[in-house]
Amino acid sequence: MNRPTQRKIINGVMLSLTGVCAMVTVSILFSILGYLVWQGATSVSWSFFTQLPSPVGETGGGMGNAIVGSGRLLLLAALTGVPIGFLGGVYLAESGDKGFPFLIRYAADVLNGVPSIVIGIFIYALFVRPMHRFSAIAGGIALGVMLIPIILRSTEEFLRSVPDSLREGALALGASKWRMVATVVVPTAMRGIVTGILISLARVAGETAPLLFTAFNNRFWSTGWDQPTSSLPVMIYTYAVSPYEDWHRQAWAAGLVLLTLVLVINVTVRMVLSRNAPAQKG
Amino acid sequence: MSVRSSIKTPGEGLQPVRPARRRGPRISGGLAHLLTLTAACTVLVIVGLLIYELYANSALSRSKFGWNFLVTQTWDPVFEEFGALPFVYGTLVTSALALLIAVPLGVGAAIFLAEMAPPRISGALTFSVELLAAVPSVIYGLLGIFTVVPFLREVVQPFLRETLGFLPFFQGPIYGVGLLAGGVVLAIMIVPFIISISREMLLAVPGDQREAALALGATRWEATWQVVVPYARAGILGSIFLALARALGETMAVTMVIGNDPKISASLFAPGYTIAAVIANEFTEATDDLYLHALVELGLVLLVLTIVLNGLARLLIWTTIGRRTEHAG
Amino acid sequence: MKLPFRRTDIGSRLGTGILAVSLLLIVVGIGAGFAAQAPLMLNGAGATFPYPIYSKWFDEYHKLHPNIQINYQSIGSGGGIRQLAEGTVDFGASDGPMTDAQLAQAKVKPLHFPTVLGADVAIYNIPGVTAELKFTPEALAGIFLGKITKWNDPALAKANPGVNLPAKDVVVIHRSDGSGTTYIWTDYLSKVSPEWQSRVGRNTSVNWPVGLGGKGNEGVSGLVRQTPNSIGYVELTYAIQTRLAYGLVRNSSGNFVKADLAGVTAAAASAAQAIPDDFRVSITNPSGKDAYPIASFTWLLIPAKIQDAAKRKALVDFLGWMLSEGQKYAQPLSYAPLPKEVIAKETKAIQRVQ
Numbered sequence: 001m002n003r004p005t006q007r008k009i010i011n012g013v014m015l016s017l018t019g020v021c022a023m024v025t026v027s028i029l030f031s032i033l034g035y036l037v038w039q040g041a042t043s044v045s046w047s048f049f050t051q052l053p054s055p056v057g058e059t060g061g062g063m064g065n066a067i068v069g070s071g072r073l074l075l076l077a078a079l080t081g082v083p084i085g086f087l088g089g090v091y092l093a094e095s096g097d098k099g100f101p102f103l104i105r106y107a108a109d110v111l112n113g114v115p116s117i118v119i120g121i122f123i124y125a126l127f128v129r130p131m132h133r134f135s136a137i138a139g140g141i142a143l144g145v146m147l148i149p150i151i152l153r154s155t156e157e158f159l160r161s162v163p164d165s166l167r168e169g170a171l172a173l174g175a176s177k178w179r180m181v182a183t184v185v186v187p188t189a190m191r192g193i194v195t196g197i198l199i200s201l202a203r204v205a206g207e208t209a210p211l212l213f214t215a216f217n218n219r220f221w222s223t224g225w226d227q228p229t230s231s232l233p234v235m236i237y238t239y240a241v242s243p244y245e246d247w248h249r250q251a252w253a254a255g256l257v258l259l260t261l262v263l264v265i266n267v268t269v270r271m272v273l274s275r276n277a278p279a280q281k282g
Numbered sequence: 283m284s285v286r287s288s289i290k291t292p293g294e295g296l297q298p299v300r301p302a303r304r305r306g307p308r309i310s311g312g313l314a315h316l317l318t319l320t321a322a323c324t325v326l327v328i329v330g331l332l333i334y335e336l337y338a339n340s341a342l343s344r345s346k347f348g349w350n351f352l353v354t355q356t357w358d359p360v361f362e363e364f365g366a367l368p369f370v371y372g373t374l375v376t377s378a379l380a381l382l383i384a385v386p387l388g389v390g391a392a393i394f395l396a397e398m399a400p401p402r403i404s405g406a407l408t409f410s411v412e413l414l415a416a417v418p419s420v421i422y423g424l425l426g427i428f429t430v431v432p433f434l435r436e437v438v439q440p441f442l443r444e445t446l447g448f449l450p451f452f453q454g455p456i457y458g459v460g461l462l463a464g465g466v467v468l469a470i471m472i473v474p475f476i477i478s479i480s481r482e483m484l485l486a487v488p489g490d491q492r493e494a495a496l497a498l499g500a501t502r503w504e505a506t507w508q509v510v511v512p513y514a515r516a517g518i519l520g521s522i523f524l525a526l527a528r529a530l531g532e533t534m535a536v537t538m539v540i541g542n543d544p545k546i547s548a549s550l551f552a553p554g555y556t557i558a559a560v561i562a563n564e565f566t567e568a569t570d571d572l573y574l575h576a577l578v579e580l581g582l583v584l585l586v587l588t589i590v591l592n593g594l595a596r597l598l599i600w601t602t603i604g605r606r607t608e609h610a611g
Numbered sequence: 612m613k614l615p616f617r618r619t620d621i622g623s624r625l626g627t628g629i630l631a632v633s634l635l636l637i638v639v640g641i642g643a644g645f646a647a648q649a650p651l652m653l654n655g656a657g658a659t660f661p662y663p664i665y666s667k668w669f670d671e672y673h674k675l676h677p678n679i680q681i682n683y684q685s686i687g688s689g690g691g692i693r694q695l696a697e698g699t700v701d702f703g704a705s706d707g708p709m710t711d712a713q714l715a716q717a718k719v720k721p722l723h724f725p726t727v728l729g730a731d732v733a734i735y736n737i738p739g740v741t742a743e744l745k746f747t748p749e750a751l752a753g754i755f756l757g758k759i760t761k762w763n764d765p766a767l768a769k770a771n772p773g774v775n776l777p778a779k780d781v782v783v784i785h786r787s788d789g790s791g792t793t794y795i796w797t798d799y800l801s802k803v804s805p806e807w808q809s810r811v812g813r814n815t816s817v818n819w820p821v822g823l824g825g826k827g828n829e830g831v832s833g834l835v836r837q838t839p840n841s842i843g844y845v846e847l848t849y850a851i852q853t854r855l856a857y858g859l860v861r862n863s864s865g866n867f868v869k870a871d872l873a874g875v876t877a878a879a880a881s882a883a884q885a886i887p888d889d890f891r892v893s894i895t896n897p898s899g900k901d902a903y904p905i906a907s908f909t910w911l912l913i914p915a916k917i918q919d920a921a922k923r924k925a926l927v928d929f930l931g932w933m934l935s936e937g938q939k940y941a942q943p944l945s946y947a948p949l950p951k952e953v954i955a956k957e958t959k960a961i962q963r964v965q
Binding site for chain 2: 007008010011014015017018019020021022024025026028029030032035036039083084085086087088090091092094100101103104107108109110111112113114115116117118119120121122124125126145148149152177178179181182199202203205206207208209212213233236237240241248251252255258259262263266267270
């Protein structure tokens with residue numbers, strides 16, 4: 001076999017191999033989804049969404065309190081994380097690259113890399129111990145702290161992608177710098193910023209580790225913000241490692257609900273993003 | 283009122299156009315600046331507090347064990363001997379295994395998506411890969427317990443023992459759960475990150491590099507493998523470090539399949555323990571202060587590891603993007 | 612110069628819209644949060660050993676008193692002791708009584724109140740073996756020390772003539788979390804095996820010589836169920852509820868006893884007469900020909916001083932109910948009710964909660 005043919009063969013083989021790699025990865029996604037649907041679909045019922053768990057060892061019951069609990073935790077997380085992340089992102093986008101802004105960016109990167117279990121330790125020491133209780137507040141703040149660096153970065157990126165011509169136009173008309181930012185730059189990038197926020201919310205919706213010793217868990221409907229609360233990811237974990245068949249069934253159903261929620265948000269916002277005008281592309 | 287642009291417009295000389303009505307919130311310049319600055323400072327404060335809390339709450343353990351903590355093998359709550367080595371070992375082994383599986387798969391897929399695939403297929407596949415990155419960790423754990431572990435126990439591990447059993451990695455009793463299961467589940471979790479970042483790094487390579495190679499008669503594969511990939515090498519390496527940092531901190535999926543045994547064993551079939559997993563399992567129950575402080579110190583070790591790795595990764599990624607702007611045009 | 616007013620329109624409208632909806636949700640959420648504060652919620656955490664009966668009790672009690680919700684999380688006895696000592700929960704639960712050192716260190720000093728009697732059983736999953744295995748104390752110690760590694764080891768075969776034990780590796784499964792069930796198990800092993808006593812000791816969390824770790828009784832039964840040729844230890848109820856096989860254990864009189872109500876009650880018989888005032892006692896490896904050797908009381912840890920009057924009343928009332936009505940639920944769930952002498956003494960002791 002002469003050299004050119006050999007090279008052509010290698011070319012063909014390697015190209016196919018890379019294609020195989022891509023196919024393998026994508027098929028994993030579809031298998032995950034398919035398996036979850038297969039296992040969980042039959043268990044997702046009205047009672048699943050509305051009932052409380054039944055006593056240990058008894059079949060039946062649902063995860064109503066976990067679903068509501070996850071919702072409340074996300075609400076609290078958004079309340080703490082979104083303002084700080086958004087405003088911080090605005091600050092960074094309108095600042096230079098050296099000195100103080102560089103420090104902020106580095107700190108945000110560090111925070112982004114902190115393992116979620118360590119965030120759990122942090123909030124336990126900061127809130128749970130002094131408050132002498134596990135609470136939805138602690139859980140929500142833990143998730144909020146995880147939101148901050150993600151939202152900060154994505155907000156900054158979308159703001160930076162706003163063309164300078166818009167900025168200069170506003171300044172030329174006599175707006176002060178921050179008025180320019182507030183009334184021209186931010187609204188222009190708003191769609192991208194909102195999608196960034198939604199994606200990050202979807203991300204923390206599935207976090208379990210930081211909730212283990214902050215929001216803890218609750219058998220009942222949580223009665224206030226200062227009480228422990230159940231949540232979908234924690235319930236999935238608890239039920240999955242148990243020996244009860246019925247609990248396994250419910251874990252699959254909960255997994256399906258959680259994954260559907262996360263994927264729907266991700267798919268929707270990405271599609272919305274990709275339809276943006278080129279000026280707003282992030 | 284400074285007029286930045288020097289371009290003459292038809293309306294020049296008339297009154298500046300005022301907006302017909304105010305849009306958006308009425309925020310004065312000073313207030314806006316203050317708000318954003320406060321938010322930025324809050325980020326700093328949070329990070330500072332976090333490091334402080336970790337440091338302060340590991341004081342007992344740090345003073346008692348010192349640097350020996352990192353190399354002690356025992357984890358004995360009864361006799362109060364605590365050492366990080368089994369957990370560091372488990373963390374590193376599962377992560378290394380995950381990289382071993384995920385890097386070839388991920389870089390291969392990234393090459394396909396960036397270089398080979400037609401744009402529509404590439405777009406759709408990239409979309410799917412990014413969705414994979416959004417799947418929560420506990421769901422990987424759920425799938426790990428009920429699909430990966432039995433598969434490993436019934437099919438893969440016996441096969442490995444038969445064919446490669448002479449290696450110390452594939453000896454010993456087969457449980458299903460263990461270091462191998464942890465590594466496999468982690469690999470599935472970090473592959474999407476490697477793919478999406480590597481793909482962007484490859485796309486950042488200037489077109490003229492590719493074209494030059496092709497013009498010289500290289501096949502598409504040769505152009506990719508010998509020109510484009512080396513150019514993006516730093517960035518790809520950066521993506522690997524980022525994936526590694528993510529793998530190190532992964533808690534739920536790992537603790538559900540790793541066997542939770544703080545022992546050091548050469549065999550991949552053996553159960554192990556990672557830093558994140560032991561904290562998740564034992565934190566609420568550390569019955570005395572020294573025990574708790576030892577766990578927090580483990581958290582500190584993990585944090586330092588991830589910070590270092592993340593820093594390296596960013597450096598490598600900036601290098602690639604920096605080179606691109608150098609050669610732009 | 613044309614300003615992009617239309618984009619600003621959409622942008623700020625979207626932004627304002629989202630802001631408004633969020634504020635609304637917050638208000639609704641806060642309102643709901645406070646409105647729903649009518650029920651009194653007590654939070655407890657601890658042992659997984661009695662979790663089946665505690666969850667039944669708290670459920671039934673809630674039906675009788677709808678305005679009282681007792682939220683109990685089974686995180687292991689170690690967790691119960693720790694979180695109570697830190698004051699993050701209103702009460703704890705443990706099957707390993709707190710040591711003097713732990714009591715001294717605790718910020719919140721608890722009183723121990725026995726609730727039921729239970730037993731640790733050795734569950735196993737050996738494909739092909741359906742017979743009930745008999746375990747000697749030496750066999751159990753040997754397995755958990757890692758010295759007996761195959762199921763067909765002579766130590767096991769001798770006690771089980773006629774059973775076809777396979778030549779497979781024994782997979783040991785223990786607790787990965789701080790556990791009273793572990794305390795009971797290691798307490799027993801320390802009493803019957805000097806090597807165990809010196810090498811490992813008794814505690815809620817020990818340095819296991821071999822084995823995989825599962826979280827909670829639930830985790831251990833789950834792992835045993837899924838892992839062929841495994842052996843673990845769990846509370847009796849878990850073995851029954853998950854239909855896992857469990858073996859007989861030889862007691863100090865030489866009889867192989869299966870864990871059941873009779874055996875557990877017999878184990879508590881001698882201790883019941885002379886139970887100390889603080890109710891902390893170990894009944895593993897007792898005398899008595901019918902006694903099951905690995906049984907134990909399990910305790911609720913109630914703070915000696917409770918500031919909140921409503922919570923104090925709720926807990927005291929619950930304890931009273933538990934000692935009278937609650938004992939009925941023990942037997943159907945395979946726990947043994949408390950001996951009469953203990954109930955009498957405890958009813959008086961409830962007054963000690965200030």
